[in-house]
Structures are given as C-alpha cells and as structure tokens.
Amino acid sequence: MLKMSRLTDYGTMVLSFLATNPTQMQSASDVSRHTHLALPTVSKLLKQMARAGLVVSARGAKGGYQLSRAPDEISAADVIDALEGPVAITQCSGSVGHCQLEDICGVSSSWQKINVAIRRALDDVRLSHLAADEFRMPPINLMGIPITREAGRQ
Amino acid sequence: MLKMSRLTDYGTMVLSFLATNPTQMQSASDVSRHTHLALPTVSKLLKQMARAGLVVSARGAKGGYQLSRAPDEISAADVIDALEGPVAITQCSGSVGHCQLEDICGVSSSWQKINVAIRRALDDVRLSHLAADEFRMPPINLMGIPITREAGRQ
DNA sequence: TTAATCAGGACCATTTTAGTACTAATTGAC
DNA sequence: GTCAATTAGTACTAAAATGGTCCTGATTAA
Numbered sequence: 252m253l254k255m256s257r258l259t260d261y262g263t264m265v266l267s268f269l270a271t272n273p274t275q276m277q278s279a280s281d282v283s284r285h286t287h288l289a290l291p292t293v294s295k296l297l298k299q300m301a302r303a304g305l306v307v308s309a310r311g312a313k314g315g316y317q318l319s320r321a322p323d324e325i326s327a328a329d330v331i332d333a334l335e336g337p338v339a340i341t342q343c344s345g346s347v348g349h350c351q352l353e354d355i356c357g358v359s360s361s362w363q364k365i366n367v368a369i370r371r372a373l374d375d376v377r378l379s380h381l382a383a384d385e386f387r388m389p390p391i392n393l394m395g396i397p398i399t400r401e402a403g404r405q
Numbered sequence: 406m407l408k409m410s411r412l413t414d415y416g417t418m419v420l421s422f423l424a425t426n427p428t429q430m431q432s433a434s435d436v437s438r439h440t441h442l443a444l445p446t447v448s449k450l451l452k453q454m455a456r457a458g459l460v461v462s463a464r465g466a467k468g469g470y471q472l473s474r475a476p477d478e479i480s481a482a483d484v485i486d487a488l489e490g491p492v493a494i495t496q497c498s499g500s501v502g503h504c505q506l507e508d509i510c511g512v513s514s515s516w517q518k519i520n521v522a523i524r525r526a527l528d529d530v531r532l533s534h535l536a537a538d539e540f541r542m543p544p545i546n547l548m549g550i551p552i553t554r555e556a557g558r559q
Numbered sequence: 560t561t562a563a564t565c566a567g568g569a570c571c572a573t574t575t576t577a578g579t580a581c582t583a584a585t586t587g588a589c
Numbered sequence: 590g591t592c593a594a595t596t597a598g599t600a601c602t603a604a605a606a607t608g609g610t611c612c613t614g615a616t617t618a619a
Contacts, residue, residue, distance in 0.1 A: 253409055253485060253492045253523070256607070260495060278564065291610050298566065311617025312563040327519065331407060338407045341414060361534045365481060365526045369407070372522030380515045410576070432595065445579050452597065465586025466594045 259334045261288055262296050266330065267382040269306065270322040276315035296334070303333030322382055328373035338373065340366050413488045415442055416450050420484065421536040423460065424476040430469035450488070457487030476536055482527035492527065494520050 264286050269277060279297055283290040297316050301308045305325060306316045318325065331338055341362045418440050423431060433451055437444040451470050455462045459479060460470045472479065485492055495516045 253407070253489060253494065255407055255494055258608070280564090289609075292608080294565080295609080301565085308565060309617085310563095310565045310615075312561090313618055314564045314616080316565090327515075335407060340407065340409055361481075361530050361538050365530055368526030368529075369523050372519045372526075375522075376515050376519055384515050412577070434595090443578075446577080448596080449578080455596085462596060463586085464584075464594095464596045466592095467587060468585080468595045470596085 253340075255331060256335060258292075258296065259331055261286075261292065262300065262330050262334050263327075263378075263381050264288065265293060265296050266300070266305065266318070266322075266325065266378055269316065269318050270378055270382040273318050273322060276309055276313070276317050278315040281315070300330075300333050303329075305329060305333050318378075321379075323377045323379040325378040326374045327376040327378075327381065328370060330378075331373060338366065338370055340369065407494075409485060410489060412446075412450065413485055415440075415446065416454065416484050416488050417481075417532075417535050418442065419447060419450055420454070420459065420472070420476075420479065420532055423470065423472050424532055424536040427472050427476060430463055430467070430471050432469040435469070454484075454487050457483075459483060459487050472532075475533075477531045477533040479532040480528045481530040481532075481535065482524060484532075485527060492520065492524055494523065 265282055265288070268282055268285050279294045280290055282288075282297065283293040286293065297306060297308070300306045301316065304319055307319045308314065308316050328338065419436055419442070422436055422439050433448045434444055436442075436451065437447040440447065451460060451462070454460045455470065458473055461473045462468070462470050482492065
C-alpha cells in the first residue's frame with residue numbers, strides 16, 4: 252500500500268484549517284469543531300506539530316495554536332516528518348546510526364534514489380496547495396447520504 | 406515513516422536471488438537457503454508473487470520458481486503492487502469505487518500528484534538495479550560481528 | 560482566584576503485520 | 590503405480606503498530 256497513516260491525513264486537515272486564519276490563535280476545540288475531528292485527537296496532533304515547529308502554541312486562557320510560518324512554507328514532507336518520522340522507504344534508511352552497515356550496505360543505492368524522488372515530490376507540495384484542495388470540498392450531503400469528512404477520506 | 410513492509414523488502418531479496426539464474430527453476434528451499442530467510446516466509450512470498458505474475462511456478466518433483474521475465478522488465482512498483490497492493494499514499498486513492506466522493510473530493514488533486522511522482526520513481530527502478538545492489542553486499546563479518554542479512558536490513 | 564488552555568504521559572482497543580502450520584494437488588523418477 | 594518432492598490454498602497465532610482516550614500538571618488572561 253505504501254500509504255501514510257490516517258493521523259497524518261488528519262494533520263493536513265488541521266493545518267489546512269489553521270491556514271484559513273494564519274494570524275489568529277485557534278484553540279484545539281475550535282479546530283475540532285471546524286474539522287469534525289475528535290478533540291483528543293486534534294489535541295494530540297497539534298501537540299506533536301508544535302513540538303516539530305509547524306505550529307506555535309500559547310498556553311492559558313485565550314491560548315491556542317497558529318501556523319509558525321506561511322502556508323506555502325510548509326510542505327507535505329514537513330507534515331509527514333512531524334507525524335510519522337522521517338520518510339524512509341526501507342527500514343534501514345530511516346534509522347541513521349542504527350544499522351551498522353549503513354555506508355557499505357548495497358541496499359541503499361537504488362532505494363535511496365527512490366527515497367530522494369519521493370522526498371522531492373513531498374517537498375514540492377505545500378500546505379497552500381493542500382488547503383486550496385480542502386476548500387473544493389463536496390457539499391456535506393450527497394444524494395441524501397450524510398457524508399462526514401472522515402467518510403470522505405475512507 | 407512511509408515505509409514499505411518488511412515482507413516487500415524480503416520479496417526483493419528473493420527476486421534478486423532468482424535473477425542470478427533467470428532461466429533455472431529454483432525451489433522455495435533453495436531460495437530460503439541462499440537468502441537466509443525462513444522457508445515458510447519465502448514460500449508465502451513466492452506464492453504471492455506467482456499469483457501476481459512476477460514469477461512462474463512448476464509443481465511436483467523438480468518443480469520450483471523462476472522469474473517470469475527479464476530482471477529489467479520487473480520494477481520496484483511491480484514488487485510493491487504484488488505484495489502490498491497498489492501504491493496509494495492516501496487511503497481513499499487506493500480503493501477505487503470504495504469512496505463515494507472520488508470524483509469531487511478535493512483531497513485528490515495534490516496527493517494525486519505526489520502519488521504519480523512516487524509511482525514514477527518506483528517504475529524507474531528495476532529488479533536488475535536492485536539485484537546489482539544486492540551483490541555489492543558487505544562481507545558477512547564486519548569487525549568481528551557476524552552480520553546476518555536480516556541484521557543488515559534492520 | 561478561577562476558568563480556559565496547552566504539555567506530557569499513560570493507557571487500552573483495534574487493526575495490521577509477520578510468521579507458522581496443515582492439508583490438498585501435482586509431477587518426475589524409480 | 591507408488592513415492593517423494595514440491596507448489597497451492599487456507600487457516601491460525603503472536604507480536605507490533607495504530608488510533609484514540611483520559612488524566613494530571615503547568616500556564617496565563619481576566
């Protein structure tokens with residue numbers, strides 16, 4: 252499958268929402284309300300993305316989160332790095348220092364090329380693009396079937 | 406992480422071994438012996454890849470497996486497709502027909518671009534390249550530490 | 560001081576993955 | 590024709606990752 256995790260997908264939704272008001276702090280519950288994702292989940296995601304520096308946080312009453320930089324300065328790769336760790340198609344290429352054979356292990360070369368290509372693709376797509384997509388979203392009801400955001404991403 | 410599964414990695418090892426003698430049938434136990442992967446695992450992989458048409462099989466005594474086509478006619482994408490199902494970075498883009506919103510769901514466009522780029526990278530790398538890498542493998546002993554193939558892929 | 564809010568873990572349920580085992584079918588060789 | 594080698598198919602189990610929740614503590618504006 253080679254797919255990213257569902258949480259990463261949710262992460263882009265969260266960031267996309269923050270991108271609609273890049274200069275205003277939004278609390279986790281605001282984000283939850285607007286994305287229709289469960290609060291604990293949103294909260295967890297925001298915490299992780301704050302640690303990774305994608306969003307900045309403020310504690311206390313009137314606290315919240317906002318993007319740490321412009322939406323076109325945040326790439327899909329950034330989001331995946333923040334939520335899943337560094338992109339690495341083979342197991343070894345992810346854990347620097349963990350594999351004793353790093354330098355000489357032949358596996359690297361071809362997979363490494365693939366890795367680089369994937370990385371570039373992920374770098375090229377920015378939150379601004381993803382957010383733009385978000386807002387070509389379908390109506391919430393399609394042929395009488397109520398569609399939640401999650402359902403749309405099944 | 407965005408990594409492929411360990412079995413897929415093993416799959417490339419198995420195919421790489423078959424590529425060393427593309428015209429000769431090799432039994433699952435031959436392959437197991439040479440790759441140092443457990444027989445049931447190798448067996449399972451070969452069955453799957455036979456169903457996917459990457460290798461051809463022959464039953465009975467003197468039976469076994471061999472590549473169905475030349476090593477440079479088999480791409481990394483083929484292997485992943487065979488062992489993990491079609492590459493699809495988002496959950497929905499994998500299951501055609503499963504998501505009711507396919508055509509209108511905005512998510513597609515940017516992720517789709519990424520998907521295409523990944524796909525191309527995976528198509529470009531052929532078994533012949535991967536197999537070549539395999540045989541620039543390190544000596545089995547590195548600084549006194551016995552290294553198994555699996556250890557090398559940790 | 561208090562209510563709102565983030566930070567950091569711990570925790571559990573579910574799903575996925577990896578690996579094994581067993582039985583049936585096929586086939587070459589003696 | 591029988592037997593041993595071999596793949597095919599399926600079912601099953603154990604382990605790991607994932608998704609999601611909850612709780613407790615720290616911070617801050619009002």
